[in-house]
Amino acid sequence: MSGTFVGMPAFPKAAHEAVNNQTLRGNLRHATHTIRGKREKAVAELADWAELREAGKRIKDHTLRHLDRYLVQLEESVTAAGGIVHWAADADEANRIVIDLVRMTGESEVVKVKSMATQEIGLNEALEAEGIAAYETDLAELIVQLGKDRPSHILVPAIHRNRGEIRDIFAREMSEWGRPAPEGLTDTPAELAEAARLHLREKFLRAKVGVSGANFMVADTGTLVVVESEGNGRMCLTLPETLISVVGIEKIVPTWRDLEVFLQTLPRSSTAERMNPYTSTWTGTTDGDGPQTFHLVLIDNGRTDTLADEVGRQALRCIRCSACLNVCPVYERAGGHAYGSVYPGPIGAILSPQLRGIASEIDASLPYASSLCGACYEVCPVAIDIPEVLVHLRERVVEGGPVTREGNKVVLKPAKGHAAERAAMRAARWAFSHPGALRTGQRLASRTRRFHPRTLPGPGKAWSATRDLPPVPAEPFRDWWQRTDGGKDTTK
Amino acid sequence: MNSRDLILGRVRRALADVPRDDTPYEQAVDRDYLREHGNRSVEETVELLAENLADYRAIVHRCPADELPALLAGILAARGSASVLVPPGLPPEWLSAADTAQVEDRAVSTVYDLDGVDSVVTACALAVAETGTIVLDGGPDQGRRRITLVPDHHICVVRVPDQVVSSVPQAFERLDPARPLTWISGPSATSDIELDRVEGVHGPRTLEVVLVSAADR
Numbered sequence: 001m002s003g004t005f006v007g008m009p010a011f012p013k014a015a016h017e018a019v020n021n022q023t024l025r026g027n028l029r030h031a032t033h034t035i036r037g038k039r040e041k042a043v044a045e046l047a048d049w050a051e052l053r054e055a056g057k058r059i060k061d062h063t064l065r066h067l068d069r070y071l072v073q074l075e076e077s078v079t080a081a082g083g084i085v086h087w088a089a090d091a092d093e094a095n096r097i098v099i100d101l102v103r104m105t106g107e108s109e110v111v112k113v114k115s116m117a118t119q120e121i122g123l124n125e126a127l128e129a130e131g132i133a134a135y136e137t138d139l140a141e142l143i144v145q146l147g148k149d150r151p152s153h154i155l156v157p158a159i160h161r162n163r164g165e166i167r168d169i170f171a172r173e174m175s176e177w178g179r180p181a182p183e184g185l186t187d188t189p190a191e192l193a194e195a196a197r198l199h200l201r202e203k204f205l206r207a208k209v210g211v212s213g214a215n216f217m218v219a220d221t222g223t224l225v226v227v228e229s230e231g232n233g234r235m236c237l238t239l240p241e242t243l244i245s246v247v248g249i250e251k252i253v254p255t256w257r258d259l260e261v262f263l264q265t266l267p268r269s270s271t272a273e274r275m276n277p278y279t280s281t282w283t284g285t286t287d288g289d290g291p292q293t294f295h296l297v298l299i300d301n302g303r304t305d306t307l308a309d310e311v312g313r314q315a316l317r318c319i320r321c322s323a324c325l326n327v328c329p330v331y332e333r334a335g336g337h338a339y340g341s342v343y344p345g346p347i348g349a350i351l352s353p354q355l356r357g358i359a360s361e362i363d364a365s366l367p368y369a370s371s372l373c374g375a376c377y378e379v380c381p382v383a384i385d386i387p388e389v390l391v392h393l394r395e396r397v398v399e400g401g402p403v404t405r406e407g408n409k410v411v412l413k414p415a416k417g418h419a420a421e422r423a424a425m426r427a428a429r430w431a432f433s434h435p436g437a438l439r440t441g442q443r444l445a446s447r448t449r450r451f452h453p454r455t456l457p458g459p460g461k462a463w464s465a466t467r468d469l470p471p472v473p474a475e476p477f478r479d480w481w482q483r484t485d486g487g488k489d490t491t492k
Numbered sequence: 493m494n495s496r497d498l499i500l501g502r503v504r505r506a507l508a509d510v511p512r513d514d515t516p517y518e519q520a521v522d523r524d525y526l527r528e529h530g531n532r533s534v535e536e537t538v539e540l541l542a543e544n545l546a547d548y549r550a551i552v553h554r555c556p557a558d559e560l561p562a563l564l565a566g567i568l569a570a571r572g573s574a575s576v577l578v579p580p581g582l583p584p585e586w587l588s589a590a591d592t593a594q595v596e597d598r599a600v601s602t603v604y605d606l607d608g609v610d611s612v613v614t615a616c617a618l619a620v621a622e623t624g625t626i627v628l629d630g631g632p633d634q635g636r637r638r639i640t641l642v643p644d645h646h647i648c649v650v651r652v653p654d655q656v657v658s659s660v661p662q663a664f665e666r667l668d669p670a671r672p673l674t675w676i677s678g679p680s681a682t683s684d685i686e687l688d689r690v691e692g693v694h695g696p697r698t699l700e701v702v703l704v705s706a707a708d709r
Binding site for chain 1 (some may be wrong): 505507509518620681692
């Protein structure tokens with residue numbers, strides 16, 4: 001996916017380090033708890049939330065089940081409205097297309113609207129390698145870019161930073177990229193936002209090329225939609241002469257009317273607002289208003305492989321609201337970086353291993369980055385059953401089985417490192433079907449309990465490294481039951 | 493094979509389990525969600541719009557049509573605006589009482605020219621009461637998208653009750669997808685720093701909405 005995350009350790013190791021970072025935990029706890037409470041209030045304002053959620057789910061499911069038809073229809077309507085459609089099978093091809101399009105304009109810099117898709121394909125790094133500067137214009141993305149950091153949240157990528165850290169980054173780094181931070185910059189959010197405004201305005205006003213993603217694409221009208229708060233999106237979509245939008249193929253809705261569902265559920269689920277401050281829609285180009293050249297780059301990059309998985313394809317319903325991150329007890333403690341992907345949290349734990357496959361250690365560990373508490377499913381505005389997909393992917397990791405990679409059906413081998421788990425399960429199966437052996441084993445365990453180590457030796461070490469071993473009781477339950485007649489005889 | 497055919501082929505193979513006579517779109521989606529939330533009179537809907545606009549830090553004014561020129565002149569004077577951008581189709585009488593220099597958005601004017609203007613006055617396509625949103629569709633009385641973006645002060649006039657709808661679904665019914673639309677709910681804002689909401693980042697930092705009622709009502 002993105003080059004940014006190559007070499008990430010598996011989730012348990014990364015999470016272990018994050019959990020010991022007190023500042024990070026404090027910042028995250030404050031942020032996720034704040035937005036959790038607000039979201040509940042915003043959702044409670046709509047009496048028909050359950051119906052909206054069901055409609056959103058069905059619209060997306062229907063679209064995915066006929067994705068070929070809607071992609072062709074979208075291409076026709078965007079073309080008819082004056083846009084140019086490109087198709088990219090993977091990240092490299094998408095980056096190549098964008099680089100060529102920027103080259104054709106003769107420009108060497110672009111302004112960018114925050115976009116998950118372009119982060120996923122590592123577009124900024126690819127542009128930089130070709131001598132094209134890409135300026136992130138969302139405040140949080142600016143903080144991440146100036147801090148030479150990685151995003152840790154879908155919606156508020158700099159959520160792991162507090163105001164003091166942001167002030168230091170601005171004061172230190174802004175002059176490297178353009179207008180320096182004002183003298184004596186304090187850490188009040190208003191002053192920091194003002195510094196970003198001044199720094200970015202010079203870039204907006206001179207920009208000739210804008211790069212965006214899109215929250216939705218409407219098949220029957222060819223309309224693209226960007227939902228945002230700051231106005232940086234409007235700047236990038238309005239002022240440049242050329243606009244290049246890079247969008248995943250799953251972001252389609254069939255009709256204009258479908259937007260009435262998502263523009264109610266998305267803002268309330270993400271920022272917990274009735275409506276986000278700005279939403280822009282554009283249908284091809286408009287004479288004399290906004291960009292006069294519009295390119296749409298449709299990217300696959302693992303999406304069709306995800307679509308091929310009958311259980312896992314529901315992850316493609318995701319509208320990137322990030323509600324699941326904010327309620328997740330694992331995300332709250334581990335932070336976004338531990339997931340090793342631009343998609344952190346519960347949705348990332350099912351999306352990344354499907355988009356990228358589970359060949360790497362980090363991707364094989366992600367289906368385990370959950371307590372399966374189900375809170376993510378409860379808040380999801382398109383009702384993605386994240387726990388169901390997590391369990392399904394765990395089975396794939398441990399047992400192997402049929403998957404689709406780059407359009408080809410392959411049979412996945414069981415992942416390494418789970419041999420002990422499989423052996424333990426086989427041993428348990430044998431013990432439970434041999435009651436005599438089980439009884440003997442349990443009694444032996446009880447009598448020797450004072451000598452048990454706190455961690456498991458050998459292959460069991462991996463398991464006990466992240467968990468406390470449960471204490472062994474002084475007496476097996478079955479012995480206690482027999483001795484006390486099921487607890488009735490308390491004299492014994 | 494080109495990537496278009498490659499991707500479409502992958503999609504079709506991925507959907508091999510989906511029966512081709514699957515439920516058509518019209519039947520696939522239940523639309524038993526509400527067209528609007530609550531039963532409100534026209535007056536109450538306008539009241540809700542005013543409340544929700546103010547809740548998201550827009551400054552709300554109300555006046556009958558014949559007092560609009562005086563009100564707009566007053567807002568511009570109070571702000572100390574030396575210049576105001578005017579869309580080509582704005583009713584001329586709206587700014588007849590203002591002595592602020594009026595600037596047209598010309599094809600040759602650069603964004604730097606716009607950046608030097610203090611305020612902009614526009615009409616709107618409609619307003620959504622339940623969310624406190626005004627929607628611009630680039631009509632002659634609203635002008636190009638850029639004029640409501642670059643200046644720091646936007647005054648938007650909403651004709652009530654004609655231009656007010658209750659809900660998001662009612663808004664989509666009335667809007668034309670072929671036009672470039674801008675939905676605005678309060679001034680520019682960010683919550684990126686510790687989730688504290690701060691008004692004013694890149695778009696106008698001050699949004700004033702005038703709810704103007706027809707004079708004969």
